[in-house]
Amino acid sequence: MKRIQIEKIFHHNAYRIGVFFDKDFEVIAILKRIGATYSGSRRCWYLDYSKASYHKLRFHFPDLVVVTESSNTTLVTGINNRDLSPIASSSVLQLDSTLSNPEHKQTQITSEKLKLQLLPSIGKYWVFKMHFHHEISKQLLKIKGVYWNGNYKSYMVFRNETVKQHVEAVLGVGSFFGSDYFTKDLLPVKGKIKILPHTEATSWMEVYVPKLVAVHEKLKRFSLARFSKSKNCYLLPAAPIVMDSLHLQFESTGIDIENLLPKNYLDKRNLPNKKQLDLSKTKKSLLDMVPVQAQTYLSSMIDTLLALNYSSSTLRTYCGAFIQFLRYFEFRNPESINREEIIRFLGSLMERGLSATSGHSMVNGVQFYYQQVLGKVDYSFVLPRPKKEKKLPVVLTMEECLQIFKVVDNPKHKLLLLIGYGAGLRVSEIVSLKWSDILFEEQKIHIKNAKGKKDRMVMLPYSIVTSLQLYRELYKGKHYVFEGQFAGEPYSTGSVQQVMRNALKLTGLEKKATVHTLRHSFATHLLENGTDIRYIQQFLGHSSIKTTTIYTHLTKTAVDKIQSPLDRMVDLKSKKKLEE
Structure with missing residues (x-):
């Protein structure tokens, strides 16, 4: 079992026991079983701050470590977490002695x-x-x-x-910044930065800097900067925002910036797009999770997935499963692992309570490596598939949906929730919507490159056409319907989910609903209204009708008409009494 650390955290207006560890499906399965919840902001799993919770953790993880002074800045995924509010030594979680009294006053922020x-x-x-x-x-x-x-x-x-x-x-600090105040008459450091076009690739520009350590250090801070040894210069994306950043960095230093780029050389499209950044970030984070000797195997896996144009989500799922597989066999060469060993590994995961969904992901990741990466297409490699649990999704009633829409005042936020419910869209489809995809005359929305790289046509609700047109006039977005913090970039899926969480909190509803719950509700309400399930399948973009049939278990119109035999028995008995 991996090293598990726990510490006291203040989350959702209450103290909790935060559980920190390197990502491990085995540990996650156990935590789910004992009722732990994952916090995206804290990047950890947590339970209620109680003695019972502590004993559950101690029972399942006898070697867990109680952190007495928070020093974790890189948690479960190794990513720096700005949202972590560390616990100082004065408020240490003394689990063995003070947990019986969970009432604490919130300590002053220092x-x-x-x-x-x-x-x-x-x-x-x-x-x-x-x-x-x-x-x-x-x-x-x-x-x-x-x-x-x-x-x-x-x-x-x-x-x-x-x-x-x-x-x-x-x-609450004194003399934190020092006294190096900005004045315009400071004696500047003399020097000049020259910016030239990059002949090998016009999407980059060459930045030549003077031999000053301070100047080089500033250039190194640009996240997209690359140093060219052959040209003895830095290479930066030829985008207006990068040029603006250069001027911001050196405006008070006295360093002159000589722009020798041709007219219209700078183009915002030269910045790596969202997909590029997401894939490169995902690749780096995955490689950081394994030791050097195993990076060759993982790199081959990543390169094959990228070559087949898989999404970053699939990349994380498959590679995460493969990393877990490598870790179990202590990063041995996968070619030296036989079928019996692999089945024993999968069986051990199922035995420890791994969910069927995670089990399927594990099987898919391992099988992908042997068949696609190693090219063993004819390799007789049949893995057992765990039986999947049948869980019904949470669904909101029409009245509950209406309550959520009413409490949202921001027109942009309200519209994205309305279109998500009204057209049955996934959250990724909402943020990817472009104005060119909204076909006002045909009353349709063209969903492009959705899950599974598929396009489909869905309805554009008549009730939001006027609101959409008015919204377009107000916000004047060029490409995306819902633009993010920077012009030309889509709204983030995390922001959309936060809008939904805020709305749900204001309504006071106790259901655990997300933006995807609106999609489930859309399908269920259509079915209750008598819409043919084949049309619903097309609206949702399901490949198989079996996926859509889950909503037949959620509709209440037909169910409400069915009477329990017990109720019928009671009714008959009451009727006989009246007749007597």
Whole structure:
């Protein structure tokens, strides 16, 4: 069993026991069985802060470690987590002694808890990072001269004495930024940066910098920068936002920027698109999960999946299963592992409570490697398939859907929920919608490249046509119907889910509903209204009618007409009494 760590966290307005570990399907299966919940913001699983929860964990994980001072900045997936609010030593989780009294007062936020980190200054700004805290972040952004820079994932503070005093007061620290205030008459460092076109690829530009350590350090901070040894220069994407960032970095240093690029050379399309960034980020995070000796096997797996144009979601699922497989066999060469050993491995996972869905993913990942990567198409490799549990999805009634829509005031947020329910869309399909996909005259929406790389046509609800047209006039989006933080980029799926969570909280409904619940509700309500199940299958984009038939178990119109034999017996008895 892998190393399990627990610590006290404050989550959803209450103290919880946070469980931290390297991703492991075996551990996840056990946690699900004992009622643990996964927190996307904290990147951990958690249970209620109680003695019973602690004893459950101790029973299943005898070697678990109680963390007495939070120092974890890279948790389950190894990704830096801004949302973690660490627990200081003064509020340590003393599980064996104090857990019987779960009532605690919320401790005052201190600089130690915020984990403040001052970074090198950029131009006119001090730069710092901290663990995310909603109230403090809100207060900081109200101060004139402070803003959040999404590119650097840091707070930018104008180097001014008054601004410094306000920020330090909010953070509860003194002399955090120093006294290197920005003044226009500072003696500048002399030097010049030359920017030339890159002849080998016009989507890049060559940035030649003077021999100054400070200048080189600033260039290295650009996440997309690459250094060319042959040309002795940095290569950066030839995009307007990158040029703006260069000017921001060097505007107060006295370094001149000489732009020798041809007219119209800069193009925002030269920035790697969302898919490129997502795939490269996924690839890097996966490779970081295995030791050097196993990276050859995993790289072959990743390259094959990319060559077959699989999505980053499939990449994570298959490779995650394959990593678990490699870890079990201590990163041996997969070609040396025989069929009996593999079946024993899968059987051990099922025995420990792994869900059927995870079991199928594990089988698919292992089988993909042997058949597609190693090319053993004729290899007699038949794996046992675990029987899948039949679970019914959560469905909202029409009245409950209406309650959710009523509490959302923001027109953009309301419209994306309405179109998700009205057309039965997945959350990924909502954020990928482009204006060119909305066929107003035909009253249809063209869903392109959806799950399984499939296109389909769905209905455009008449009731939101006017709202859509008005919304387009107000927001003036060029491509995507729902644009994100940056123009030309789609809204994130996480933001859509947050809109749904906020709406659900305002309604006070106790059902655990997500944006996908609106899709389930759409299908169920159509079926209750008498729509042929074949049409519903097409609207939802299901390959098999078997997937759609699950909604026949959820409709209440026919069920309400069926009377229990017990009720019938009671009715007959009552009727006889009346006759007597």
